[in-house]
Amino acid sequence: MEITTGVVLAAGEGTRLRPMTANRPKTMLPAADRPILEHVLDVLVECGIERLCLVVGYRRERVQGHFGHEYRDVPITYVQQRKQLGSAHALEQAEAAVEGPMLVLNGDRVIDERIVGDVLAGFDGGPALAVLEHPTPTQYGAVRVSDGRVSEFVEKPDSEGFRLINAGVYAFESSVFDAIGRTERRGGERRMSDVVGTLMDDGGVRAVETGGLWADATYPWDLLFLMRELLDHGRIAASHGAEDADTDGVWVAESARVHPDATLQPPVVIGPDAEVAAGAVIGPDVAVGRNGTIEANATLEDVLLDGDCRVGAGTTLVDCVAGEGTTLGAGTVVPGGPGDVRVGDTVFEGRRLGAVVADRVTVGGGVTVAPGTLVGANVSIGPGVHASGTIDDDAEVVR
């Protein structure tokens, strides 16, 4: 039985990635040169999926506006999850929009084609899910397998002794909607992990052991890790036109303008419409988003710039993430990690993070930023300020 429909869950905000999610869901955050979800859809298209159904919710306009009614000639249907009541509740919303067997996966994780391909090949009409080896199964849905079937499935187990995790890629018949209906809510939510439990009771779930790139961003600094993974794997947009050539790890979009006296140190990607001035030194491990402007003599290393960013002359950025439309004034210095980062009540010590600067932040000239600083959306930081800690959305920092 062949699967031609793909259901992608893209409704959640991804609150642990705040302040980056002020204006869009996690699926639309940048993974190197384009949104995470675009990588996911690429994999589905490459694997021969002919119909896409996206479950959208939080800031859904950003998903719909980006992809429109089709992606790479594959038609897209959107269904809305009005309240975020768990991943299985999200899938439930797609019931009226899909027919026959389907592939189901999360839209917020970059995965290898092989994972999807193996699940599609392993589908025999009964429910199946992808499992893969992971060094820290205790942080995910841990799985035990016997005879190719899931024998145990525990969300974030306390105990060690697991080797495999649930990759979040499933193949189902449309009877899955019935199983969702029969699955109890827990804490008000319906979760895929509980639905897998229901299906295990019904007659078992096939475990497809697979492997390959499986990269997730949980916290904002993980976006740098995701970027490095994608640059290492050369998974950069085909639309850049240079993919088939020997790029030596330097990808420059056709519509970008890079001054001949700028230095690009691989791996590095420069997005469409971007401009790089003379004397700039960019890379290794840098992604400049679309329409970015890098002024003279700026130095960037391990930096992820989302679209429309402007980096002033003589700026130094290391281990830095910047959201859309952020302007960093001339001479801004982000010296890089490691630093301690506070997220809610938790302090993450010694993270490789210079700073996370969310959407539409304006940083005046000569600002220095302490390692591990989180700057909220629409913040304005005056010239010469030494910024540190966590700065809330819309704040104005003058000293």
Add this chain to the structure above:
Amino acid sequence: MCGIIGCVGRGEETLGTLVHGLSKLEYRGYDSAGVALGGTGGLGVLKRAGEIEALRAALEGRSEFSGSVGIGHTRWSTHGPPTDENAHPHLDCEGRVAVVHNGIIENYQALRDELAGAGHAFESDTDTEVVPHLIEAELAAGSSPEAAFRAAIGRLEGSFAIACLVAGRESVFVARNDSPLVLGIAEGATYLASDVPAFREFTDRVVYLEDGQFAELSPDGWVVTDAAGAVVEPPIETVSWDAEDTGKSGYDHFMLKEIHEQPRALRQCLRGRVDELGGSVTVEELGAFDPERVHLVAAGTSYHAALYGAQLLCADGIPAEAHYAHEYASSPPPAAGATVVGVSQSGETADTLAATREARRRGAATLAVTNTVGSTMARECDETFYIRSGPEIGVAATKTFAGQQTALNLLTQVVSEATPDRDVVSALRDLPGDIQAVLDGSSAEAVAETYLDADAYFFIGRGLNYPVALEGALKMKEISYEHAEGFAAGELKHGPLALVTENTPVFATVVGDDELARKTVGNIKEVEARNAPVVAVTDGESDAGRYADHTLEIPRTNRRTAAIVANVQLQLVSYHTAAKLGRPIDKPRNLAKSVTVE
């Protein structure tokens, strides 16, 4: 003003192909719709007043209604109200000739009198119905179908794209004069339509007919002839637009989808044309464009873009005027040395074409600013500057207005004698992101909700924000059916202020904090003193917000682009007002997307 479709070679699929095509042409009119099927046997016609759904319902269960060739029509009324009788196709007395028509036949009354005198009976009020009767008369006199069609067309004055079936003949005859008509060429099948989307699903190879040309589509293929009957071999072009780019992609209306597409549309418009670090703007298409003075001609929303463009050009020292195209065509001002710039989304707007044609007739250089590749205006003008907004389906223009404004900004930078203003260049580079910021954070829906019961909506602005006020009001009228007016802010106290009450919200656009802004703030105080609610669309630089009941924020930027960004807030207010009133936003009553009659 209508959409026509036809096909040959689709066999069993003929009827389905026609109905599908009509649904893609609904933006050209949706008062009534109809189809005629023919072939080697007889001829059948079915037509209904109302939207295409009414026709679809009438076709349910009529399996005997079939044919191997067919034509169809969706109508926007010009002669006679939208009724079943006035719907196309129209027939001759015997029901052996069926005709669909887009345009206006100016001498129809004389022809109708003549035909009625000869005993022909008419069933409709339309100008079109004379055509099948003329053909009938020619056939009765012994002419072949080709000759009868050609002779009948020869009698017509005015604008038309016409398609015709004759019973017993497996052909569609077509003719074009001043109304758009394009053929679609596929393997084993040929199509004709007013616009490419009608058959884009089946082929991307097209032939644009020229004025005065005829064509016959038959199972053997297609032949184009000129007015004298000589065979011509027109070029076959390939259209790149994905005309299926028409799903609503999760939005309730095309209009909202298109509002949200503006950042993307403007990125396309700006791509490769703006160099921030170099401080320059280059537009390849405008390489040879160096006007001494400019006349911009347009209608509707495009006219507001033209007003805005004229202000930009004047500010940079190039004398420029914006004119309503229909007025310009009928009473043209002296145009010595002026380049005439036609601004039209579709490039098929009859009024704008009339103006650019008048300009050409008088020897003026012409430039088309349009969204539609291969459109009549693009083909007729000396130069064309495409705004690259992508297809727009909603009848109320949104992203193409922003595209026109942006294109006219680029044009101004290119022709300006002075070195480009770096601040403007940076502002253009920032424009898509600035609009995204408005879309991400707008409170327009809450404002719309607050003033749903208003008696009227007024819009004011000065300088570049005056066209924004006019466009804000037009959008509100078009889709909400509520009374709305736009005024130059300074004009308010000269009369319109008498209309202002506590039930007439005033939307004021105020950008920056210069003298212009302070004067507009003064005008805000005038209406505030009359207890009118005030909604300020502002970047927060001036103290306009202090006197306003609501503020719709826009990012700080150069005032040239601020006028583009501010308009987006007003688009959202109109959209949400119309949505809450339950209006048919994408197809407002009495209107059509592209107005191809004068």
